[in-house]
Amino acid sequence: MRAIRSIPLLFGTLAALGLAASPASAQESDETETTAAEDLSETLRDPQVQATATATVAILGEVLLDMPVGPLVEAMDEAVDKIAREAGTEAPPRKDVDPDATLRDMLGPDGDRVSVELAERVPQAMDAAAGMTGAIESALPKLKEAAERMKRSLPARLPVLSRD
Numbered sequence: 001m002r003a004i005r006s007i008p009l010l011f012g013t014l015a016a017l018g019l020a021a022s023p024a025s026a027q028e029s030d031e032t033e034t035t036a037a038e039d040l041s042e043t044l045r046d047p048q049v050q051a052t053a054t055a056t057v058a059i060l061g062e063v064l065l066d067m068p069v070g071p072l073v074e075a076m077d078e079a080v081d082k083i084a085r086e087a088g089t090e091a092p093p094r095k096d097v098d099p100d101a102t103l104r105d106m107l108g109p110d111g112d113r114v115s116v117e118l119a120e121r122v123p124q125a126m127d128a129a130a131g132m133t134g135a136i137e138s139a140l141p142k143l144k145e146a147a148e149r150m151k152r153s154l155p156a157r158l159p160v161l162s163r164d
Contacts, residue, residue: 037137044130047123054122061115069106070099 043049077094084091097106104111 035137037133041130041133044126044133050123050126053126054119057122058115058119061118065104065107065111065115066102068099069101069103070097073097074099 073095077091081091104114107114
């Protein structure tokens with residue numbers, strides 16, 4: 001299950017965003033200096049924070065599993081058809097999907113275990129992300145520089161896709 005393996009990447013990205021939003025300089029505490037990375041690492045390893053994140057992932061997973069996918073599949077089919085027409089090619093054959101089917105239905109017998117498996121891996125993923133915070137903090141100046149370069153190279157206003 002690819003989504004489950006990507007949890008450490010998700011928490012690593014969230015860690016990078018958390019560091020980017022916090023001061024880059026070290027912050028003084030009473031007797032020791034702690035960096036934003038150390039604070040974030042400590043938070044990610046906190047059992048209460050992990051329990052809250054685990055419960056949240058389990059609940060969100062259940063909600064997403066029960067979401068009807070028929071409308072999404074229909075919209076994707078329409079988009080593929082439009083792209084194929086514009087490219088002058090034939091669209092791939094459509095797959096028949098029950099309009100009331102949920103993501104859980106589409107996953108088959110394993111569908112009932114997905115949110116449980118995701119939730120079970122949250123503490124491990126948060127520990128992995130906590131271990132990456134130092135590396136992320138050291139890379140932060142280069143990441144900020146790259147973001148600035150991207151911002152300067154993008155047009156002031158990106159074109160909006162038409163809805164016809």
